[in-house]
Amino acid sequence: YLKKFDELEKVHPRYNWHYKDCLTQAQVVTEGISANTALENSYNLMQSFIQAVETGNTHELKSLITSKDSIGTLMHKTLLTFKYNLKAVLNGAALPYSNGCLEGFNRK
Template sequence: RVLGNCSHRFIDSYEYLPAHLAFDEFKGVDRQLHFICLDGDNHQVVQILRTRYKKTLLKYFGRFSPQARANFRTVTMDLNFYYQDIVRACFPNAQIVIDCFHMIQMLTRSFNSLRVKVMKTFDKRSRQYQLLKSLWKLYLKKFDELEKVHPRYNWHYKDCLTQAQVVTEGINTSTTLENSYNLMQSFIQAFETGNTHELKSLINCQDQIGTLMHKTLLTFKHNLTAVLN
């Protein structure tokens, strides 16, 4: 019903497509994942489809004229592999660009999983366990944004520490955790400064960083061209 009321704003001609698109999905009716496509320049909705299945997307984009698909230039997306298959099948001249937000999200999730894993190796009453658990959100922030001057008392680990001291002592409980944290922070900084040389170097990191973080880097490496665009 909602889609019907706003569908008049979507592109209904199969002779035209914006030069730049963005693909993603969202949870809708009955918590099902639906496909959404935006104009990359003005962020207006181009189309919303009831499903995100590859067959559905190929059928929809296949309706556009060869000229409309040939004029299409870039598509921004996450690392969903079948989105890339769809672009290659339907848009011969399009360049795939991986959204930085999704990459940082993958890195933070990988690090957070490792933090929990390391935390569970300590006794629940220990200082190390409490440092890694009670203020876990601090580990996901940029280190430059952490409080470094005014310590605050925390009853979990019964000490006065600044936010930076909490994170520093927490990651020092494991070499793998420390390496993964430093890698995540370096990635965020490289993204913000557009340093593609540094990004390539980080993707090929040989440090001990944990299984899930290693798999994340392998995913980036397999999509290296799109990642560095």
Template sequence: MKTFDKRSRQYQLLKSPWKLYLKKFDELEKVHPHYNWHYKDCLTQAQAVTEGINTSTTLENSYNLMQSFIQAVETGNTHELKSLINCQDQIGTLMHKTLLTFKHNLTAVLNGAALPYSNGCLEGFNRKIKQIERTAFGYSNFTNLLTRIRLEEDLYKENILT
């Protein structure tokens, strides 16, 4: 990005539609072109991304690696993931740093892709606890906070005498 002039077409193709580079390529619009005043042309989303990644081989390799990685995680293909993590292509420094982190935690990454388990329930429960703490503005007693959390999750039933 820093090598291009700010008024150049390559810079505008990389700068303005930055969210398109984060999407899966299959989800991009390929049929209906739209006029964009940033690069003064009528392009589809797929054409804009293709022209943008063709500005640099490093960017193209990084983008293709990211797309392959997303697809391998979705399909649960651990052999493909392992080969992508050990990839020797010329990629950007941040992507290289990410791949080194994945190499360091290789077994966890492969297990996360292969197994159907998720920590979504735990994350949702943690979010609910934080929301209770935020709206309560602090309880004077920790047991009151725990009681409130249990009440919200219906884990604690009050004994009501009828």
């Protein structure tokens, strides 16, 4: 589960023994992703992707899926899968239907 950056704690720092300092959740995430450009791009792309799915913004989704940013190999594979199934991904974001019941039935 990827927590939205807006929901991270930004006011009350807590001691982080990895950094040996008191930092907020937002500071820890910012420090962590700034270590690698591909990681930072992947994180930002995923945050934007979640936002676009929640709002049903299919134009933004299509733009994110066809993004040319430098991202990690696993994120690249994910985007290729989304690009291959672009129509289904866009319909899934735009339409209010869910196949959750069917998936639950299939698992049984």
